[in-house]
Amino acid sequence: xxxxxxxxxxxxxxxxxxxxxxxxxxxxxxxxxxxxxxxxxxxxxxxxxxxxxxxxxxxxxxxxxxxxxxxxxxxxxxxxxxxxxxxxxxxxxxxxxxxxxxxxxxxxxxxxxxxxxxxxxxxxxxxxxxxxxxxxxxxxxxxxxxxxxxxxxxxxxxxxxxxxxxxxxxxxxxxxxxxxxxxxxxxxxxxxxxxxxxxxxxxxxxxxxxxxxxxxxxxxxxxx
Amino acid sequence: xxxxxxxxxxxxxxxxxxxxxxxxxxxxxxxxxxxxxxxxxxxxxxxxxxxxxxxxxxxxxxxxxxxxxxxxxxxxxxxxxxxxxxxxxxxxxxxxxxxxxxxxxxxxxxxxxxxxxxxxxxxxxxxxxxxxxxxxxxxxxxxxxxxxxxxxxxxxxxxxxxxxxxxxxxxxxxxxxxxxxxxxxxxxxxxxxxxxxxxxxxxxxxxxxxxxxxxxxxxxxxxxxx
Numbered sequence: 001x002x003x004x005x006x007x008x009x010x011x012x013x014x015x016x017x018x019x020x021x022x023x024x025x026x027x028x029x030x031x032x033x034x035x036x037x038x039x040x041x042x043x044x045x046x047x048x049x050x051x052x053x054x055x056x057x058x059x060x061x062x063x064x065x066x067x068x069x070x071x072x073x074x075x076x077x078x079x080x081x082x083x084x085x086x087x088x089x090x091x092x093x094x095x096x097x098x099x100x101x102x103x104x105x106x107x108x109x110x111x112x113x114x115x116x117x118x119x120x121x122x123x124x125x126x127x128x129x130x131x132x133x134x135x136x137x138x139x140x141x142x143x144x145x146x147x148x149x150x151x152x153x154x155x156x157x158x159x160x161x162x163x164x165x166x167x168x169x170x171x172x173x174x175x176x177x178x179x180x181x182x183x184x185x186x187x188x189x190x191x192x193x194x195x196x197x198x199x200x201x202x203x204x205x206x207x208x209x210x211x212x213x214x215x216x217x218x219x220x221x222x223x224x
Numbered sequence: 225x226x227x228x229x230x231x232x233x234x235x236x237x238x239x240x241x242x243x244x245x246x247x248x249x250x251x252x253x254x255x256x257x258x259x260x261x262x263x264x265x266x267x268x269x270x271x272x273x274x275x276x277x278x279x280x281x282x283x284x285x286x287x288x289x290x291x292x293x294x295x296x297x298x299x300x301x302x303x304x305x306x307x308x309x310x311x312x313x314x315x316x317x318x319x320x321x322x323x324x325x326x327x328x329x330x331x332x333x334x335x336x337x338x339x340x341x342x343x344x345x346x347x348x349x350x351x352x353x354x355x356x357x358x359x360x361x362x363x364x365x366x367x368x369x370x371x372x373x374x375x376x377x378x379x380x381x382x383x384x385x386x387x388x389x390x391x392x393x394x395x396x397x398x399x400x401x402x403x404x405x406x407x408x409x410x411x412x413x414x415x416x417x418x419x420x421x422x423x424x425x426x427x428x429x430x431x432x433x434x435x436x437x438x439x440x441x442x443x444x445x446x447x448x449x450x
Contacts, residue, residue: 001330009327013313020315020355076313080356084277085311085371089328090301222296 003095010091010099014073015106023072024107032065032115040122050123055184058119059177062112063144067166069107070148073100074156083156083224093218097149101213105145112137129187132195136183139202143176146209153217157224175205226289228253228379228410229274234283236269236434243269245434246283251412253378256405258425259414266434267414268307271381274412275305288378301329303379304372308387310364311371314357318348318367321356322374329375338374345403346370347396361388369400380404382413386420398424 001009018024039057043050050057077083086096119125127133151169155161179201186195229251236244244266251257259267272278274287276296285292287299305311312321322339331338343352346366351359359367365388372380385397401424404411414431415421422428428439 001327006328009324013316013324016320017313017315076315079314080312081307081309082311082313084275084305084307084309085325086328087277088275088300088303088305088311089325089375090297091328 003092003098006091006095007098007102010086010096011102011106014076014100014103017076018072018103018107024069024110028065028068028072028107029111029114031068032061032111033118035061035064036115036118036122051125054119054123054125055188056177056181057123058112058115058184059140059180061115062108063170063173063177065111065115066104066108066144066148067169069104069111070152070169071162071165073104073149074152074161077156083221087222093221094214096221097153097213097217098210100152101142101145101149101210104149105141108141108145109137112141125188127188128190129192129195132187132192132199133184136180136187136195136199136202139199139206140176140180140183143202143206143209144173146206146213147173147176150209150213150217150220153220153224175201179205225253227251227286228255228288229412230284230286231270231273232284234273234285235281236266236273236278237281238269238278242281243278243434244273247431247434247436249429249436251410253410254405254408256401256411256413256424256426258418258421258428259412259431260416260418260421260428260439261431265431267431268383269434270431270436271305271307271383271412271414274379275303275381276300277305302377303381304375304377305381305383306368306372306385307383310356310368312356312364312367315355317353317355318359318363318370319343319352321367322370325371326374331375342370342374345373345396345400347392362390362393365389366393366396369397373400373404376404376407376409378409380409380411380413382411382415384415384417385413386415386417394420 120127148169155165179198183195183198227250229249231247231249233246234244235242235246259270261267269278276292276299280292288302290299319339322342323335326335326338343349346369348366348370351363386394389397413421430437430439
């Protein structure tokens, strides 16, 4: 089977497990909504502030929810030692990386649509430049999923993985948070031209970490 | 004929603890080798070493001619490990788990038919559509066996395969092992059920304190333990 075929198989397996377990739908998604809601409560006295800071709050909520999705993606491999089953099957490490990252990206896209609707409703945000928003969301999501999958496997074999993963990941994804927030601000303010450098930053980050992941994941998976 | 497994003075560490302290083991094609020995002697580590899941620290380790320092992945594609855990996913059914393993291992032919055959052979027909999370311990043991059988590799590594199986389950296991041997497969099995295992083993190797020693074939099991 080709690397793409193996990656598709791993992604389909992860998504099927998430659909069955409903962890993403019943826990991660509500968690993201609660974060959005809490920001709204915290900043309510100054309603004018919420639309201005909405892009940053949106991406912070996505990032916090992504941490849960990443932890979940690797915990399903620990149960019944399924990770060893994948290793013995001889699946390509790059394919496992692409499959897991694709499944996480898919979950994050769904999350972003729901959280985006929540932000529009709760923060009184007017949506402009939908194309720019979509493009930056795609690039940022791929970057988050690729980086998270790479750091997720680094932490997977450690006893303190739940607390270590955020500590490792949050500083690394700072460029994604910055780029996505700025691109969203420019998109929402109706100045899409200003967003392109940020989208370029997000795209470079996504490509770079996807390439590193494809090359390095296999060795890390072996040692995890 | 080249050996399936060739270990020479292999040392394995689990953390700082030497789980294997310079073990020698040869397994020829078609053999069923029984690994006996007390708890904590290193039987599971030997199986995991051969499966390429535990790296050797020193010594020479080859499986199907592949050096375990250099190329564990090529060796793994030709073997299956039935361990204490099923390597399956709670949220997938028995059939879905087997299908996933078959596809991951790139099993040739009609995967659905292969899976159906394995489900029938392991007696999991009634629970084929049941989630792994809802299986009993015995059914999980059968599924673990099925997960190996679905790939039908050249080398089966079995870690306490009799544990948790009822009489029917043991009959299934014996059928599976007999079938595998008739197809010329090699089997390395760690077991405490010595009487059952000795009936089918071609030879016995005792593992103790991380070292291996051949048990003479005529020697009664109880004497070998002493």
